[in-house]
Amino acid sequence: MTIAGSIILIMLGAILTWAVEFDLAGLDINIVGVVLMLGGVAGLLFxxxxxxLTRRAVGPIDEPVHRHEVYEEPDTRRTTVYEERRRVDEPPL
Structure with a gap:
């Protein structure tokens, strides 16, 4: 369960607990809301x-990183120029 899913469960449980005034035979909506909130809190903590654990497992790097700056001359670029020529009697596009 992701953190966003856990937060959604907590919000849904809170809505069912405090905002819904609905009765079903044999089912208490308030208890369902509390169970959803507890499940969301457990998922969030997990x-x-x-x-x-994932951040701790990476750990520091023992060897230093040596960076060498290398500068090379860029290749000369060719530029192509396109000209459009029209005669006066041609219709525009």
Missing amino acids: GLYRIS
Whole structure:
């Protein structure tokens, strides 16, 4: 579950808990909202934990990076000039 999915679950649970006044036989909408919010919080914590593990696993680089600046003369470019010539009696395009 991604972090965005977890936030969507939390928002949906909050809407069902506090904003919906609807009754179904044998189903409490408020409890469904609380369960969705708890699932969203658990998914959010797991997603953040997984991101922190990924960032820690990369670690620092032991060898320094040597960069050499190389400058080469660019090749001379050819430019082509196109001319359009029309006679006076030709209709415009």
